[in-house]
Amino acid sequence: MEEQLIQFNEKHRLFDRGDGIVLGVSGGADSLCLMQLFSAIRERYGLSLYVIHVHHGIRGEEAERDARFVEKMADQRGLPFCLVRVDAGAEAEKRGMTLEEAGRALRYEAFEKYRQQVGADRIALAHHRDDQAETVLFHLFRGTGPRGLAGIPVRRGRIIRPLLFAGRDEIERYLEREGLDYCRDSTNQETVYARNKIRLQLLPFVEREINRQAGRHIAGAAEKMAEWRRYIEEMGRRAYEEMVAPDGQALSLDIERFVREDVVIRGEVAGQIFGRILPGAKDLEQTHYEQVFRLAGAESGRRLNLPGGIAVEKNYDRLLFYRDEGDRLRTPIYMTCDIPCRHIVNVDGSLWQISLRVKKREDLPEEIPQKDYTKWFDYDKINNGLVLRNPREGDFFVLNEDGARKRLSRYYMDEKIPRSQRDSQLVLAEGAHVLWAVPGRISAACKITENTKRVLVVTKERIRHEGRSQCID
Numbered sequence: 001m002e003e004q005l006i007q008f009n010e011k012h013r014l015f016d017r018g019d020g021i022v023l024g025v026s027g028g029a030d031s032l033c034l035m036q037l038f039s040a041i042r043e044r045y046g047l048s049l050y051v052i053h054v055h056h057g058i059r060g061e062e063a064e065r066d067a068r069f070v071e072k073m074a075d076q077r078g079l080p081f082c083l084v085r086v087d088a089g090a091e092a093e094k095r096g097m098t099l100e101e102a103g104r105a106l107r108y109e110a111f112e113k114y115r116q117q118v119g120a121d122r123i124a125l126a127h128h129r130d131d132q133a134e135t136v137l138f139h140l141f142r143g144t145g146p147r148g149l150a151g152i153p154v155r156r157g158r159i160i161r162p163l164l165f166a167g168r169d170e171i172e173r174y175l176e177r178e179g180l181d182y183c184r185d186s187t188n189q190e191t192v193y194a195r196n197k198i199r200l201q202l203l204p205f206v207e208r209e210i211n212r213q214a215g216r217h218i219a220g221a222a223e224k225m226a227e228w229r230r231y232i233e234e235m236g237r238r239a240y241e242e243m244v245a246p247d248g249q250a251l252s253l254d255i256e257r258f259v260r261e262d263v264v265i266r267g268e269v270a271g272q273i274f275g276r277i278l279p280g281a282k283d284l285e286q287t288h289y290e291q292v293f294r295l296a297g298a299e300s301g302r303r304l305n306l307p308g309g310i311a312v313e314k315n316y317d318r319l320l321f322y323r324d325e326g327d328r329l330r331t332p333i334y335m336t337c338d339i340p341c342r343h344i345v346n347v348d349g350s351l352w353q354i355s356l357r358v359k360k361r362e363d364l365p366e367e368i369p370q371k372d373y374t375k376w377f378d379y380d381k382i383n384n385g386l387v388l389r390n391p392r393e394g395d396f397f398v399l400n401e402d403g404a405r406k407r408l409s410r411y412y413m414d415e416k417i418p419r420s421q422r423d424s425q426l427v428l429a430e431g432a433h434v435l436w437a438v439p440g441r442i443s444a445a446c447k448i449t450e451n452t453k454r455v456l457v458v459t460k461e462r463i464r465h466e467g468r469s470q471c472i473d
Contacts, residue, residue: 001033001174002040004165014160020048020120024111025073027053027066027183030126032073033171034163036178038124039077050080052114054107056088058099059185066183080118084110108159115158127152127161130168133218134198141194143285146264147271150229151222164223167215236268244273248421250322251276255296258319266293273321278308295319301419315418322420333426337386339456345388345426353461354388354428354438361452373461375436377446379454384430391425394432398445408434411441428458 008014015021023038025031038049051074055067067083074081092102111123132151139148154161163171175182206214243257251273258266270292274284288306295304295314304312311324335343340357358379395408412422428436436442439460448455 001166001170002037005037005162006041008162008165012154014155014162015045015047015122015124018046018048019122020050020118021122021124022050022052022111022115022118022120023079024107024123024125025051025053025070026126026185027070027073028126028185029168029171029175029182030128030131030163032180032182033166033174034124034126035073035077035079036175036180037163039079048120049077050082050114050118050120052082052084052111054110055083055085056103056106057086057090058088062185066185069183082114084114086110112158121158123159125159125161126163128163128166128168128171129219130199130203130215132164132222133203133215134195136218136222137198137202138195143287145267145286145289146225146229146232148286149222150226151219153226154223164219232264232268233272236265236272239265240269240272243269247318247320250320250418250420252315253319253321255314255317255319259296263293274306274310277321277323278310284308284310292319303420311420313418313420316416320418320420324420333388333390335388337388337428339386343388351462354426355457355459355461356386357457359455359457361448361455364455364457373439374457374459375442376448377435377442377456377458378448378452379456380452381446382430382435382456386428386430386435388426388428390423391427391434391437392432395427395429395434396432397434397437397441398443400444403445408437411437415440 021038023031023035025035035051038047041047042049051070053067053070055063057063071081071083086103086106088099088103088106091097091106092099095102095105097105111125114120115123136149136151139151142148152161152164154164166174203215211217239257239261243254245252245254253269253273258269261269267289270289271284284307288304291304291306292312295302295312296319298314300314300316302314305324306312309324311322313320313322333345335345337343337356340355342353342355344351344353346352364376391408391412393409396405397408397411398404399406408427409422412425417425426438427434428438433445434443435446436458446456
């Protein structure tokens with residue numbers, strides 16, 4: 001099997017000579033095979049190997065046995081060993097995940113942390129050909145497209161899977177020839193989980209009753225699909241660059257260009273957007289992509305809520321994709337303005353300084369300049385205290401000298417500000433009367449005239465970009 005590993009590496013360029021590689025080892029047959037194979041080729045490739053084992057805080061003494069076993073196997077081969085203990089049960093409850101999902105997330109986080117600690121180049125995991133077949137079927141049964149049919153990637157970033165060429169039976173025969181025993185996880189024999197049902201019941205039935213090479217053929221098809229995926233990804237990347245742009249904390253998609261593309265490219269563009277908003281998203285299925293396609297033809301203001309807190313909103317000729325993490329992550333803005341004053345606020349992820357001061361009319365130029373980030377008001381027409389705050393229901397502008405009004409919500413619609421972003425906008429107001437919808441329109445009620453004696457000067461200056469919503473007085 002050493003030569004098969006070398007050939008597989010030459011085909012996929014998973015690691016190079018002199019690389020440092022972290023081996024994720026559970027103690028089962030596949031991960032022990034991974035450790036043994038890399039130990040066998042270590043000197044030939046000049047590799048630095050490191051072993052990590054994650055104890056999930058479940059399975060009691062059986063898990064303790066596995067940890068001791070992996071440490072012993074690493075010591076016998078002279079490999080550095082790292083044991084990481086986590087509480088998968090508590091983490092599943094905290095993150096709102098299943099126990100299986102939380103365990104996976106914790107493992108990958110531990111692997112990456114250890115890789116950085118030792119300065120390794122790669123993380124090698126022991127997924128094999130039967131895992132690939134099981135994963136493809138699992139995705140297929142849940143509902144998937146080409147992305148899911150490509151199965152487990154041979155490499156993703158720094159993670160490599162160098163055993164995907166081998167089946168479970170080949171791995172066990174190799175360990176038997178090497179005189180190596182391995183740990184057996186009792187939970188792998190439980191048919192509570194859908195994956196276990198596929199592994200223990202479905203695949204054996206298919207291979208026994210239909211084709212003995214079914215698992216190999218499914219894995220082979222996944223490898224071919226992965227090759228097609230790489231081509232489609234490149235086409236999708238080019239389309240993405242043409243039609244997607246940042247918009248605050250969202251990604252904005254040009255609908256006109258989007259709908260002109262073939263459905264395959266549309267799916268790829270949507271998938272790349274999802275991947276940027278929620279890296280590692282696992283719960284998005286083909287039906288969610290189809291919902292996005294339908295939303296592109298819906299009326300403006302319609303919205304989708306997708307797994308992982310992804311929201312998609314139709315905003316006129318754009319689709320906006322963003323993480324909807326709720327108002328709990330945004331501190332509402334409400335600041336009284338005792339003039340003169342200066343406040344620092346965070347609006348849609350950008351930090352701004354708002355300054356208010358009063359000047360005599362004769363101290364200003366005869367022709368008041370029109371600027372986006374400086375506004376002038378007749379201070380003597382302001383009757384109540386001013387407040388910097390987020391919009392509220394009932395807010396309005398005064399449109400003209402006759403006192404005609406326009407609702408702030410209508411103004412936001414006319415300006416094509418997405419519904420999802422309206423509550424986080426900033427206004428300068430006295431009661432429900434909006435003097436300035438920052439940085440846009442001002443009210444006509446307080447405009448400067450030839451009779452103005454005192455002028456309120458309000459300036460808005462960008463300081464720096466910030467990642468969270470907050471207000472600082």
